[in-house]
Amino acid sequence: MEDLIIIGVGFPDIIQTVEDINSDKKQFNLLGFLDDNTNLHNQKILNYPVLGSLNWIKENQNIKIINTIARDLQKRQVINQYLRSIGCRFTKLIHPSVNIKYSKVENNVLISKFVYLEPRTIIKKDTMILPFCSIGHDVIIEKNCFIASGCHFGGFSNIKENCLIGAGSSIHPKVTIEKNCKIGINSSIFSNIRPNKIVLNKPSVSIN
Numbered sequence: 001m002e003d004l005i006i007i008g009v010g011f012p013d014i015i016q017t018v019e020d021i022n023s024d025k026k027q028f029n030l031l032g033f034l035d036d037n038t039n040l041h042n043q044k045i046l047n048y049p050v051l052g053s054l055n056w057i058k059e060n061q062n063i064k065i066i067n068t069i070a071r072d073l074q075k076r077q078v079i080n081q082y083l084r085s086i087g088c089r090f091t092k093l094i095h096p097s098v099n100i101k102y103s104k105v106e107n108n109v110l111i112s113k114f115v116y117l118e119p120r121t122i123i124k125k126d127t128m129i130l131p132f133c134s135i136g137h138d139v140i141i142e143k144n145c146f147i148a149s150g151c152h153f154g155g156f157s158n159i160k161e162n163c164l165i166g167a168g169s170s171i172h173p174k175v176t177i178e179k180n181c182k183i184g185i186n187s188s189i190f191s192n193i194r195p196n197k198i199v200l201n202k203p204s205v206s207i208n
Helices: 014-024 054-059 073-085
Strands: 002-007 028-034 048-052 064-067
Touching: 002 014, 014 028, 028 054, 048 054, 054 073, 064 073
Parallel strands: 002 028, 002 064, 028 048
Antiparallel strands: none
């Protein structure tokens, strides 16, 4: 087994992913978390300790890491660049319920449980995909994206780098979302989205 450190404590569900991976086949010895919030140091997240700040990894560079800081994609990108600059060793975590036989998944990628990947999908580095997403054939999700739970991507859609796709959103086939976009919860995207756009679904109104 390889020693593993999780960067960031904001996504504790990752513990279940690691434990499910190990139940299927022993792969990782999870040592704990690193986070720059000093108030969290020496605390435990689901029985796993917060060992210290990111500087801790400088003395332990042979340990595999996965970065789960994702909702602030700019911060995530900066942290990934820093970790690579000091020679850290990234891994990818793919829940055993996910079939990647006909897909390409790069490093520092998290794919949570019950994500369905159709053939010829490409998931590029530094991306997180949360549970219950379906990703159609020939979809490309580029680097440093965050895909929240329950999203659906039609075939041949393309999500460019640094995009955040809100929970429950649906992307129509052959649609391109250009880089640095944020798509709000439960949005339906039927046409291409230009770079740096924020797209919000019209909220429902309760009528008494």
